[in-house]
Amino acid sequence: VPQNSIPDKKVTLSLEEGEAYMGKGVMFKGFTTNGTIPGPTIIVDEGDIVEFTVENKGKVPHGASIHSAYTQTSKYLGKIEPGQSKKFLFKTTYPGVFMYHCAPGGHAIPMHILFGQYGMMVVKPKKKFKMEQILNKKPDVEIYLTQHEWYASGKDAIEGKPIYVTFNGKLFRYVEEPIKAKPGDYIRINFLNVGPNLL
Numbered sequence: 001v002p003q004n005s006i007p008d009k010k011v012t013l014s015l016e017e018g019e020a021y022m023g024k025g026v027m028f029k030g031f032t033t034n035g036t037i038p039g040p041t042i043i044v045d046e047g048d049i050v051e052f053t054v055e056n057k058g059k060v061p062h063g064a065s066i067h068s069a070y071t072q073t074s075k076y077l078g079k080i081e082p083g084q085s086k087k088f089l090f091k092t093t094y095p096g097v098f099m100y101h102c103a104p105g106g107h108a109i110p111m112h113i114l115f116g117q118y119g120m121m122v123v124k125p126k127k128k129f130k131m132e133q134i135l136n137k138k139p140d141v142e143i144y145l146t147q148h149e150w151y152a153s154g155k156d157a158i159e160g161k162p163i164y165v166t167f168n169g170k171l172f173r174y175v176e177e178p179i180k181a182k183p184g185d186y187i188r189i190n191f192l193n194v195g196p197n198l199l
Contacts, residue, residue: 001091007051009044015080015102015117016058022164023171028150030115031058031102037169038194039100039119041144044068046095046126052077055085062112065103068092068121074103095125097190113196114157120146120192131186140185144168148194160197 013034019027020037033039044050050069054077056062063078069090076088102117103109122144132138148169149162156162167173181187193199 001049001089003089005049005089007089008048010051010053011042012053012055013039013064013100014055014057015062015064016056017060017115020116020169022150022166022169023173023176026164026171028116030150031062031112031117033102033117033119037116038146038148039117041119041146042100042121043124044092044121045124046092048092048123049089050092051087051089053085053087054080056080056082058082061104061108062117063103063105064100065109066090066098066100066121068094068096068098068100068123070094074105078103079105092123095123097122097192099192099194101194110196111154113194114151114154116148116150118146118148118194120144120190122190129188131188135186137186139188141179141181141187143179143187143189145189146192146194147199149196149198157197162198165198 018032019029054064061079063080066073070093077086080086098121100121102112150164151157152163
């Protein structure tokens with residue numbers, strides 16, 4: 001879309017090096033998005049014009065690749081130098097669950113993903129899901145679930161040997177904070193497999 005378009009939604013992501021709390025007293029030193037691993041879940045509607053601002057608050061180049069945009073966003077948001085920011089507007093033309101991640105360029109892209117800079121973006125469809133049409137209601141419980149791995153070294157990542165696999169960034173999250181539903185509830189799970197190695 002023209003870059004002077006009026007956006008329906010605005011998103012700002014702050015990228016930097018830092019620590020994230022994994023639960024059970026464990027800290028992970030890596031790369032964060034808005035101070036967390038994974039980054040925030042972004043929810044928009046099909047047809048929205050989204051203004052995406054990416055700020056580099058770190059000490060190395062960062063950037064962004066947004067898989068819900070029907071274009072190569074890293075050419076607009078890639079390789080943002082420390083202390084700089086870039087902005088890009090796009091229209092969400094296809095509904096679904098998409099990954100966004102740091103994209104400073106070249107070989108650094110998988111490294112920044114391994115270190116934790118990624119998140120989920122959901123584009124809600126204009127047309128109701130079939131189950132919503134049948135039941136004539138929205139889900140009783142809607143879950144946003146990102147699966148991802150944590151590695152102690154690059155060697156472990158290449159060999160696919162994570163120290164932890166978590167859902168939404170926390171060890172034993174759904175043991176300590178179970179998702180509550182009743183028999184007969186209509187449940188929707190928005191699932192993103194970040195990996196980068198395991199499903």
